[in-house]
Amino acid sequence: MSAAHTEASQQGTHSDSNAHHDGHGHGHTQADHGTVKSYVTGFILAVILTAIPFWLVMGKVIDKSSTLGLVLLGFAAVQIVVHMIYFLHMNSKSEGGWSMLALVFTVMLVVIMMSGSIWVMYHLNHNMMPGMINESTMEAKPESIDNPASPVTPAAAPNSTTPANTMQNM
Numbered sequence: 001m002s003a004a005h006t007e008a009s010q011q012g013t014h015s016d017s018n019a020h021h022d023g024h025g026h027g028h029t030q031a032d033h034g035t036v037k038s039y040v041t042g043f044i045l046a047v048i049l050t051a052i053p054f055w056l057v058m059g060k061v062i063d064k065s066s067t068l069g070l071v072l073l074g075f076a077a078v079q080i081v082v083h084m085i086y087f088l089h090m091n092s093k094s095e096g097g098w099s100m101l102a103l104v105f106t107v108m109l110v111v112i113m114m115s116g117s118i119w120v121m122y123h124l125n126h127n128m129m130p131g132m133i134n135e136s137t138m139e140a141k142p143e144s145i146d147n148p149a150s151p152v153t154p155a156a157a158p159n160s161t162t163p164a165n166t167m168q169n170m
Helices: 003-020 036-058 065-086 094-128 163-169
Strands: none
Touching: 036 065
């Protein structure tokens, strides 16, 4: 390769790399990137939102498990929002609102899938578990099922070889 060709290709590469940083609209603005202060704030909030539920569970502060579960889900939801705002920099202005639209679609999809799954599992449990059926709706059962006969034990044979009979025969 000639020196002129190498120099021209390097200049082309150099001008191409400068063209990338000319700010010609990749959708990035200064607001898209966080500052050190926002990252520290997000980190502190994330640590607090992790430490409080840990303390609630390990200290057995809330006795009722269903209440504890709801409180933990609340802390988890708040922590998800903190992560999206402070670390993922999601807001209604970033990328022309498309990231927020994608988030809303994802949340709707997850809610539909989870509520449908819970609905199906509830109805399967209700319709398929025979032990959970109310006794008043069942048909009359034969008495032999309710009061089974005592088990039949075989009678001892007179010539058995048990140790007591062996001693008597001697």
